[in-house]
Amino acid sequence: MLPLLFLALQDAPRFLDLSGDTSRRVVVDRQSGQYLGHPTTALLGDGRTILCAYPEGHGRGAIRLVRSEDGGASWSKPLPVPASFATSLETPTLHRFVLPDGRERVLLFSGLNPARLSHSDDGGRTWTELAPAGNWGGIVVMSSVARLADGSLGAFFHDDGRFLAPGGKAAGTFTLLQSFSKDLGLSWSEPEPIWSGSDVHLCEPGIVRSPDGARLALLLRENRRAKEAHVMLSDDEARTWGPPRELNPALTGDRHVGVHALDGRLVVTFRDMAKASPTRGDWLVWVGRFDDLERAGPGEMRVRLADNHHEYDCGYAGLELLPDGTFVATSYGHWTQGEKPYVISVRFTLAELDRLRSQR
Numbered sequence: 001m002l003p004l005l006f007l008a009l010q011d012a013p014r015f016l017d018l019s020g021d022t023s024r025r026v027v028v029d030r031q032s033g034q035y036l037g038h039p040t041t042a043l044l045g046d047g048r049t050i051l052c053a054y055p056e057g058h059g060r061g062a063i064r065l066v067r068s069e070d071g072g073a074s075w076s077k078p079l080p081v082p083a084s085f086a087t088s089l090e091t092p093t094l095h096r097f098v099l100p101d102g103r104e105r106v107l108l109f110s111g112l113n114p115a116r117l118s119h120s121d122d123g124g125r126t127w128t129e130l131a132p133a134g135n136w137g138g139i140v141v142m143s144s145v146a147r148l149a150d151g152s153l154g155a156f157f158h159d160d161g162r163f164l165a166p167g168g169k170a171a172g173t174f175t176l177l178q179s180f181s182k183d184l185g186l187s188w189s190e191p192e193p194i195w196s197g198s199d200v201h202l203c204e205p206g207i208v209r210s211p212d213g214a215r216l217a218l219l220l221r222e223n224r225r226a227k228e229a230h231v232m233l234s235d236d237e238a239r240t241w242g243p244p245r246e247l248n249p250a251l252t253g254d255r256h257v258g259v260h261a262l263d264g265r266l267v268v269t270f271r272d273m274a275k276a277s278p279t280r281g282d283w284l285v286w287v288g289r290f291d292d293l294e295r296a297g298p299g300e301m302r303v304r305l306a307d308n309h310h311e312y313d314c315g316y317a318g319l320e321l322l323p324d325g326t327f328v329a330t331s332y333g334h335w336t337q338g339e340k341p342y343v344i345s346v347r348f349t350l351a352e353l354d355r356l357r358s359q360r
Helices: 083-087 290-295 350-358
Strands: 014-017 025-030 041-044 051-054 063-068 093-098 104-110 116-120 137-146 153-159 174-181 192-197 202-209 216-222 230-234 252-261 266-272 283-288 301-306 317-321 326-333 342-349
Touching: 014 317, 014 350, 025 063, 041 093, 041 317, 041 326, 051 317, 051 326, 051 342, 063 083, 083 116, 083 153, 083 266, 093 137, 104 137, 137 202, 137 252, 174 202, 202 266, 216 252, 216 290, 216 342, 230 290, 252 317, 266 301, 266 326, 283 326, 301 326, 301 342, 301 350, 342 350
Parallel strands: 014 301, 202 252
Antiparallel strands: 025 342, 041 051, 051 063, 093 104, 104 116, 137 153, 153 174, 174 192, 202 216, 216 230, 252 266, 266 283, 283 301, 317 326, 326 342
């Protein structure tokens, strides 16, 4: 029987397990013998259409794109995409923004060197070919993107020395990078470092804005597994960043994606990598408050969405909030023993989680 909490956490959040509730689960894409991994999602402005992109392979391979028009309750077959999507060498990332004329722009990035970009201005129905964003690259480009107060976009990612410049080599140092766009994603500035270090390997930044809009937080994977996940904070729209500091172990994991619920609470999806956790390697969401990031608080709940039959290979996920308060979380993983990974989505509301928490 799974413990309610792992004992290493002081004042630990309540543990809930939705992994056995298959009624919440929808298969996004599954193909016998084919590894399908690392999805990313974008919710369009109608509040019900979700785009999902993912590679045919572990972090690299031809990009597939599917579409849900009912808030993740069902998904299309893979859609036609530009020929260059078959040449992707990295985990894709999707980001949606509104243009001044009210149209939507969806950006799709594919990393390593050079970082490449495709975009759609018609709701993901047609796309440009992947083209270099500059003479630079990185890993999981752009892992998160935020609209800044001046209307520009800020994007955040990392590199380990191999891909930022052509011919680079790994030297045991990880660097967090940011790049800016003044034309809503069509062109990007030369990346600039915001942190570099070798004692911890901080990477895959996921950006979250405080409820009052004044502060930005980057949630960071720690890839050396020497310390907990970290956070960096900015109070000036990413012009400067405070030093990284450890989060509560309840948030230790990989590829954090955070969204504020309608009631202001923060929901974060990630791959659990906390050392003492009985769900290490599984796909979780954490529920808490933004100030838990600032003060290393434990939050309210850790919720297992799916049991991964592998020691770590899952958890890169999209997380979307529908207008009715339903969350649609989408991830890949080894969801069936002995089979290749495939992509699923899981739907839940905080009201449902609160009821389950109150019953225990």
